[in-house]
Amino acid sequence: MQGSDTHFMQLAIEQAHLSPPVGTAYCVGAVAVDHEGRVIATGYSREHPGNTHAEEVVLRKLGVFVGTGDGRLGGMGITVYTTMEPCGQRLSARLPCAERLSKANLSRVVVGAREPSLFIKDCIGTDHLRAHGVTVDYLVGLEEAALAPNAHLFAK
Secondary structure, eight states: OTTHHHHHHHHHHHTTTSSSOOBOOOOOOEEEEOOTEEEEEEETTTSSSOOOOOHHHHHHHHHHOTTTTOOTTTOOOOOOEEESSSSSOOOOSSSSHHHHHHHHHHHEEESOOOTTSSSSSSSHHHHOOOOOOOTEEOOOHHHHHHGGGGGGHHHH
């Protein structure tokens, strides 16, 4: 872990709080940081039309549309901080975030909390990323803050 990981995860948590709460999806925030420690993109769930996930929004802002993607982020040392484990499968027919991130050839993904089993029983997002050569780190100590934007889902 790097000393700046906590700072960037806190920025991702701020993004997650911008997500419009709905009863059928999580509120997640994501931040992309380049190899020099500069924030180059931010995103949150449903920021763009079409039930977009935070990681998907970040990749779009970086100009990577993974459905047609070319993996052009490889070798650039980009790290994505996400408040929740990237989805390994989606209930819709859309491409899961873990697959989008691995196809983009990111260097590293830092996760604030594992995906709870509210919608998908066992999230396999980090397993997918690691199997495709992406370094995955969990940032211990911010799990509660990372999940806080989803309090509306757990209050039932």
